[in-house]
């Protein structure tokens with residue numbers, strides 16, 4: 001169902017006036033994790049000032065260590081919803097557990113399925129049954145084919161509002177957190193009709209690579225870019241090394257807009 005052979009035209013996923021798949025570059029920005037109202041508010045105001053419409057933030061966090069911050073859960077989703085409504089933004093947030101899906105639908109505009117859950121088939125089926133867009137991230141070690149099959153699970157349940165997200169894969173290379181598989185973007189665009197996002201934060205894990213990776217993503221045909229922004233990354237409860245602060249975000253957006261305007 002996700003194959004371009006089945007449906008030759010691009011699927012456009014519309015969220016809060018942003019049409020992912022329309023050939024323009026879109027941006028999904030926000031903190032790694034929701035920590036407080038003030039933290040989300042500061043980021044949301046910066047997004048709004050840049051004319052962006054899509055706010056990300058994790059309330060349920062899939063942390064490698066059980067002793068790390070696990071997220072604020074439903075309270076985090078409530079903060080996201082309140083701030084997003086105040087600033088005219090849409091909420092993109094990860095759901096880890098099928099049992100949280102129904103409650104989350106009251107607060108979230110786009111359900112994110114994280115890399116670690118790309119092959120959590122029961123979660124995929126539940127996401128396929130909801131009538132909201134799903135942002136599906138590529139698994140840490142998933143092939144492109146496995147990634148497309150995961151999207152197929154969602155579509156097979158009747159939900160065709162799927163956004164694919166390349167977020168880097170695990171390789172032997174240690175210079176970056178993961179290896180951004182940039183060629184996955186045109187392959188996914190060719191093989192499927194779905195919009196494709198590149199997460200430059202989790203793929204590179206390096207602030208100095210966010211801008212070049214974003215340029216590469218836009219140049220190669222990505223429909224959107226995801227990156228993390230935090231008012232004070234040094235004290236962030238997760239991913240503190242790689243989130244942009246607000247000034248860095250503003251500089252980044254200036255460069256990105258100049259680049260996107262050129263191509």
Ligand code: PEP
Pocket residue numbers: 032058062094113114115116137167199202
């Ligand atoms: C995230 O986007 O918050 C996240 C945890 O990313 P990933 O699932 O790609 O590791």
Ligand code: MN
Pocket residue numbers: 032033202228238239
């Ligand atoms: Mn993160």
